[in-house]
Amino acid sequence: MSAEAMVFLFGVIIGAGLLFVKVFFVILISDLEVDYINPIELCNKLNQFVLPEMFVHAFLSFMFLICGQWIATAWNLPLVAYNANKIMNNKHMFDATEIFRTLGQHKKECFIKLGFYLLSFFYYLYRMILALVNDS
Amino acid sequence: MRRPSAGGAALPPSPSIRPPMPGPAGSGHPGHPGHPGQPHQSPNGPPLQRPPPIGGIQRAPSPMMRPNMSQPGSPGMPRPFQSPQIQARPPFMGGHPGAPGSPAMNPMGFNGPPNGLGQNQSQPPTPKMQQQHLQGPPSQHPPHQPLGQDPGTLGGQMPGPSTPTPHAGHKPKRMYPTGITDSYNEPQPSYDQAPNGFQPPAPGMPAPGPGPVLGPGQVQGSQFFVPGEKQAPAFGQPVPAYQQGLQPLAGQPLQPNMNQLAGQMGAMNVGGGGGYGFNNQGPMLSTVALMGAAPKILDLDAPPPPINLPATASITQSPHANCDPSYKRSTLNAIPATSQLLTKSRLPFGLVITPYRSVKEGDDPVPVVTDSIIARCRRCRTYINPFVKFVEGGQRWKCNMCYTLNEVPSSFDYDSQTQQPVDRWQRKELNHAVVEYIAPTEYMVRPPQPLVYLFLIDVSYPAIQCGMVATAATTILESLDRIPNDEGRTKVGIITVDSSIHFYNLGAESGEPQMLVVSDLEDPFLPQPNDLLCNLSDCRSTLEALLNRLNDMFKDTQNVGNALGPALQSAYKLISPIGGKILCLQASLPNLEVGALKMREDPKLLGTSKESTLLQSASSFYKTFAVDCSKSQVCVDMFLFGSQYTDVATLSCLPRFTGGSTFFYPAFTAAKSEDALKFAHELAEFVSQRIALEAVMRVRASKGLKMSAFYGNFFVRSTDLLSLPNVPRDQSYSIEVSYEDNLSIPIVCFQTALLHTSSSGERRIRVLTLAVPVTTSLSELYMSADQVAISTLLACKAVERGMNSKLDDARDALTNKCVDILGVYKTHMTASSSGATPNLQICDNLKLLPLLTLGMLKHVALRGGSQIPSDLRSYAMHLFSTLPSQCLIPYIHPKFYSLHNMPEHCGTIASNGIEMPLAMNLSSERLERGGLFMLDDSQNIFLWVGRDAVPQLCMDLFGVPNYESIRGGKTTLPTLESDFNQRVNLIVGKTREMRRTSYYPQLYVIKEDGDPALRLWFLSHLIEDRAEPIMSYYQYLGHLKDRVNASSF
Secondary structure (H helix, E strand, C coil): CCHHHHHHHHHHHHHHHHHHHHHHHHHHHHHHHCCCCCHHHHHHHHHHHHHHHHHHHHHHHHHHHHCCCHHHHHHHHHHHHHHHHHHHCCCCCCCCCCCCCCHHHHHHHHHHHHHHHHHHHHHHHHHHHHHHHHHC | CCCCCCCHHHCCCCHHHCCCCCCCCCCCCCCCCCCCCCCCCCCCCHHHCCCCCCCCCCCCCCHHHHHHHCCCCCCCCCHHHHHHHHHHCHHHHHCCCCCCCCHHHCCCCCCCCCCCCCCCCCCCCCHHHHHHHHHCCCCCCHHHHHHHHHHHHCCCCCCCCCCCCCCCCHHHHHHCCHHHHHHHHCCHHHHHHHHHHHCCCCCCCCCCCCCCCCCHHHHHHHHCCCCCCCCCHHHHCCCCHHHHHHHHHHCCCCHHHHHHHHHHHHHHHHHCCCCCCCCCCCCCCCEEECCCCCCCHHHHHCCCCCCCCCCCCCCCCCCCCCCCCCCEEECECCEECCHHHHHHHCCCCEEEECCCCCCCCCCCCCCEECCCCCCECCCCCCECCCCCEEECCCCEEECCCCCCEEECCCCCCEECCCCEECCHHHCHHHHCCEEEEECCHHHCCCCCCCCEEEEEEECCHHHHHCCHHHHHHHHHHHHCCCCCCCCCCCEEEEEEECCCEEEEECCCCCCCCEEEEECCCCCCCCCCCCCCEEECCCCHHHHHHHHHHHHHHHCCCCCCCCCHHHHHHHHHHHHCCCCEEEEEEECCCCCCCCCCCCCCCCCCCCCCCCHHHHHCCCCHHHHHHHHHHHHCCEEEEEEEEECCCCCHHHHCHHHHHHCCCEEEEECCCCCCHHHHHHHHHHHHHHHHCCCEEEEEEEEEECCCEEEEEEECCCEEEECCEEEEEEECCCCCEEEEEEECCCCCCCEEEEEEEEEEEECCCCEEEEEEEEEEEEECCHHHHHHCECHHHHHHHHHHHHHHHHHHCCHHHHHHHHHHHHHHHHHHHHHHHCCCCCCCCCCCEEEHHHCCHHHHHHHHHCCCCCCCCCCCCHHHHHHHHHHHHHCCHHHHHHHHCCEEEECCCCCCCCCCEECCEECCCCCCCCCHHHCCCCCEEEEECCCEEEEEECCCCCHHHHHHHHCCCCHHHCCCEECCCCCCCCHHHHHHHHHHHHHHHCCCCCCCCEEEEEECCCCHHHHHHHHCCCCCCCECCECCHHHHHHHHHHHHHHCCC
16 A cells, blocks of 8 residues: 555545544534533533644644645645634633634534535545555 | 494394393303304304414404494493403402302402392302302303403404404313303304494494593503492493493403503504504604704603503503613614614614612512412413413413413412412512512522622732721621621631632631631642631621731731632632632732733733733633633622732633622722722622522513623523622623514513522522513604613623724724614605715604713723723723613713802702702813812712812812812812802712612812823813814714715615
């Protein structure tokens, strides 16, 4: 198996994981909207995933970079920058006191990221298959 | 016209007016054996059918029904109208469990007059009769049963010749013996005929036009009737045709419904279909021009535009049925029917709620429902209120929010203490919009918590130095008796903090307080499990000993550390099992361990777009800590003192999310007796307030509306649930309302429920109900807009905006809102709908909105410029979002009086308290060189003395020979013999106590040529003047006009 296939296989697995995390976010946020969960619990649950998600995504982008997958790197770079900016401004965490005011924003962001990860997932899958076919 | 074509006269008279017929006791309907199975609509058929009720209500009333509501024959014969009302009562009473067989029923009038004048009604209450009462609608009106139910089912809308709705007879049919059920169904024809009896233009009858709507007084009077007094005469008198028609209708078991109908229909007729139930008889929209005249500021104290509910909107027509504006007011006293209309009008829509308003002498106390019978809608959980409808003979009530039918609790009409039936209409929850229930155990997750006061006092060097500790200790000591302690459960504790945390064992046997020092700030622990928090009555002597010595213990300290964060954590550990109040008295910036803050104010940032970062919390510790506190019902209050930067923005986070209060004393030094007095007064007032504990608040609204944004000090726990560990007195909350759906109902209700534990340890629910009519007309909307509530809501929104984005944005948003409102008004409400106009016009009730907006723009909270320290700004913002309208309006637009030439009677004690002079416009034109002026912004009082003040004035007021000897700055006015001094002192005293908050305004004397800073501060309150860089009032109007003319709406 070539390095290319390996890195995209890795991408597919991580992409699926990120996808799951985002689905989890969306579910919890809609739970909050219908009052199944209180904001404190929601924030406690979501906040433990925020940083891991960002780091895993950054790590994946880094992997693409060192493997010379320029397209994949370029595709992921804006999100890495966006996340980094959020961490710098200390705005990455969910804040229980503000959550209802910012709920719409969070939801929108979640859906956009969900779409992004979905597209990435299929792209990685395609590239992985392509690489495997080329290998054999 | 739905009137049946068959001539009414030919038909048999309606049963109610049949001659008295002493039928055999127990057989309810001797007159009807002839038509037992007659179908309901048989004689008149479909034309009579009313369309089934659709969601409600506002069906145009058929004109012929109107005479029911008016009293055409009233002068001559009031009786016939009264009698049905009398009949209306019985079902409720009969429905209660204690009733069967009890002779009490008759004396209370349940069964109609005992004198035998009525026909069926007058039958003696045989057991069988009672039985029927018990089960449902009264037997004496059996023929009316279906109709009687009908209006109720419809939300009391309109009685018409009707087919029974699906509800009608549904339940009773199941419950009644067949014979009775039959007779219920049988008399339907007489209904259909009934209306024929009173065709609108009946001869000898007033035209049905805007007939006198049944006034509240009339109805009220008839509700508590004397048995036998009013009922009978109808039968004995020649009854005009229209009354025949009235009779059956009036015989509905539910009089209040009928009244409601009357009101609504009367109103609708007048309105010509323009609005739903909105009464147009009120003042017409009066447009005033803004430019060219000084604003009429006296109208700031005017009551809000009236809520024009139909006279009979509430079932009891109690004068207290709708909420007092001091508890809850809506920005719009007529609600737009569609969200498009609201958007078109650009008016902000929200509520300003002060649920735990203090009740001073002379105010009505909040009535308390003591019997724990809490009727709530099973679907939307609304509490029963004066605007619900009773249907099915009073056995069920229809929720006025979601229109679900609910059972009336069986003991609703019964007083379990006296074992007597009670009159339902006397129940407090049906008569008062503001009511408190004593909650049963279902409303508790644990036994009601006792009051807990934990004082967390900073004893570092700056705190001792400025005298805060000494003043606080004395004040607490003196207010120990005032701390609410009804049941002897109140607990008190003291923690002091510098670079270590000091606990005090108050339960020591010796009566000597014992100090326990914890220096481990990384992981603070409680040095002993109990006695750190002690019962106030038990540890009184120890506590007194400690407070007496507190200042001396630290008076030589050189410690400048302040470990507020760890101290808060340990206080939380101490208090969280119970919940309660942590009062933080802080005179220095926390600088150790978690929660350490930096001196972050940078004068270079002030006045720039980065300024708002200084207004946000600097450390996440305080927010997370506040959330934890809120979870454990702990409230944190901040008393901040500081000669230097104190980071009010960060520290006020704790009160903001825990329902607390912030007090800020810039440059506090106890050596100045005024400073000490202000702090001592406020702290004493604060700890002696009877607050509410472990509260949650929810605001419900009629279907179609939802609460979308909340402003104030609380934690939002779910989309519409606010959690308030403590509810201080007189704190105000603003809530923005948005549409989920268009409204198809005539009246919208907002109900605020505050579930709390009172300071006397009772679990209580305070319910505030506000009913507001719905309108489709833009002019009604404008006419009913409440500028005071709008300003309060806009102030909260501006503060939120200023903190989260930029102050510039907040200011622009305010001006834009003003431009929008003026523009829409110009386009849609005035003749000059397009093109430039020479003047700005707005309706009379909004005429001060531009002035109030300008006041906000020029206020410390929002004013631009680089002169305002962020502490002051943060504190002003805190006040903006928590002050009730009563204080916020003078805070934005101060009261300005001229004292040297006030009329003789001002400042003297009159029958209604101390007479105040008339407020003047806030313009320096009013200042005179030899004058004495007072300005009161509800936080401070300024006395401005002109430089040419005559020596006599100086002598009379200050006791000094001339102007030069007057000392400027914070002052206490001397008490002198002179009449003028006494009058001014009375006015100042009245100003300090006339508002409902615990703030104690401080008095400043400003000399015209005195300290420039003070003088500028004073002049900055004169908001009609030009103050760089903000325009004067007239310039601002000009600016608004240009923008209104430039854009289209």
